[in-house]
Amino acid sequence: MIKKIAVLYGGRSGEHEVSVNSAQAVMEGLEQIEDYEVVPVFITKEGEWQLHGNRVALLPDPAIGGLYLLDGESGGNIVSIDVVFPVLHGTFGEDGTIQGLLELARIPYVGAGVAGSAVGMDKILMKAVLKSFGLPVGDYLWFTATKWKKDRTKLVEDIAAKLGFPCFVKPANLGSSVGISKVYKQFELEPAVEEALQYDHRIIVEKFLPGSEIECSVLGNDDPMASLPGQIVPCNDFYDYKAKYIDDRSALIIPAQLQPETVQQVQELAIKAFLMLDCAGLARVDFFVDEKARKIWINEINTLPGFTAISMYPKLWEASGIPFPELLRRLVELAEERAAKRAQLKTSFTPA
Ligand SMILES: Nc1ncnc2c1ncn2[C@@H]1O[C@H](COP(=O)(O)OP(=O)(O)O)[C@@H](O)[C@H]1O
Ligand SMILES: [Mg+2]
Structure with missing residues (x-):
């Protein structure tokens, strides 16, 4: 039986180009797997879905079971799909929106569901959840655009008193370091917040966390496993957009040079974070680790991490014994397993 895997890529996100690169590697990898057929679905920056240049749509009706061709000679036909692999980063890809559509259409898909994706994408909600489960996150404050307009002086005072400098100002819902500033002096705070407010109306300000940037890949559903950790050595003052992509x-150090105890702690925390944030399939959990001070903080979780052949997520699995095509096969199977379990659940209740 041939399995049709729709790879969604591009998308209405600031990370459109990153997604195109990731998808190229994912599609090449999937092509190598016997019995898999790749259906490449390109989503334009405007949000139009295209299959080999023809417009297609995914409708919420679960009876359809695939993509609906909108124009051309085969307009009205259905391309059946077994599993969707959303290789989309950021807004409308990693934030639960596409996952909601796939749930409605009842098509198995790779990665976290609606709640896990949405919470993982929102730095304020993510940190609140991790903290409530007792996982180590750094100190932070958050506020809305409205609150900032009303109480700016008080907020600046609070930030200076509670977090100090340097601190990090971030839009709550974005990725790729877009809109993020490292603020060294109090007078730099206002422009940094104004910059972040261009991307989101909710802002998080975080205390500066010292230590190296360590990342760990997680794979699985209810009983996930963690890879060997890797280290990022940014070429800039911090891992900003330029240091990431331009x-x-x-440098990536794979595996990271850490004490065995630290490796174990990082892996345990990565798995806990994955489970507590209701992730599925895959996630990359990012840390700050200060081995001398024996401190580990969770910075964030990425539910659809970069997936080019040289990206941290697949590289860490390769170093941990799972080669790229095998990783893809497992992700597809995890998607099917999760969908099958959910299909068994009762969706209604009949009182006796
Ligand atoms: N609290 C912090 N302390 C020290 N460095 C930080 C902190 N927050 C972010 N950074 C730096 O900024 C980068 C981007 O921040 P991050 O929260 O990971 O945003 P994104 O979701 O865009 O990747 C990190 O990789 C790190 O280099
Ligand atoms: Mg990051």
């Missing part, structure tokens, strides 16, 4: 002097 300047190629940032």
